[in-house]
Amino acid sequence: DVDYIDTWNAMEELVKLGLVRSIGLSNFNMEQIQRIIQCSSYKPVVNQVEIWPGFLQKDLVDYCRYNGIIVTAHSPLGQPNREDHSPIYFFSEGMKRLTKKYKKSAAQIVLRYLVDYGVVPIPKAANPVHIKQNLNIFDFKLDDADTRALRGVNPKSRIVKYETVRDHPFYPFERDDEINEKIDEELPAEDLKDENKEDDVEEEEDN
């Protein structure tokens, strides 16, 4: 039941004491950030939120950018799972085309796209090949058409919902029904549509 403003003020004390250089937020929505900015003397340096193609949170990203807050993208690949081919865009025919064109893996394409989008992706990888790949994303650039195609990936619901704290007064996320309403308003991309599920994108181990 602690108000996050009290927590933030305590964190501000740490900055004042010189014990901490920078303080930031995670999973805060625009209203909550606004309240922090209004009630505090230190602005958050960063807000870490879920962002991946299909869940770009553009309004929140724009809002953070306007206020000089860096956005860190957690779950930036959308937690790819080869067993059930999710998220579908990652294993789609459109993505397969991009991996061939740029000679990069799907993960590298996505991470580069997110960097160009203006956020800081933090992929998790246990596989050393993946870790190496994920660092090697600055020797190519997606052209405008491919960037547009990625921007048009069919919108999806949030993956990390923290359902167990759904009834908390400060639960920061929209309810599912509201999210679905917005999804219906969005336009799908032709190129990275949710089809050709069976055509798996090969992992390119040498990237």
Ligand SMILES: NC(=O)c1ccc[n+]([C@@H]2O[C@H](COP(=O)([O-])OP(=O)(O)OC[C@H]3O[C@@H](n4cnc5c(N)ncnc54)[C@H](OP(=O)(O)O)[C@@H]3O)[C@@H](O)[C@H]2O)c1
């Ligand atoms: N602030 C929050 O509320 C919050 C919530 C969720 C996550 N996070 C943080 O966000 C970070 C990442 O998120 P996440 O783990 O949820 O999702 P993610 O990074 O989108 O997905 C992780 C999955 O992607 C695979 N992967 C990574 N690099 C790959 C590559 N190059 N090719 C193919 N597959 C690849 C990993 O496989 P391998 O492990 O086999 O390499 C792992 O299964 C973590 O540091 C996590 O702590 C923060």
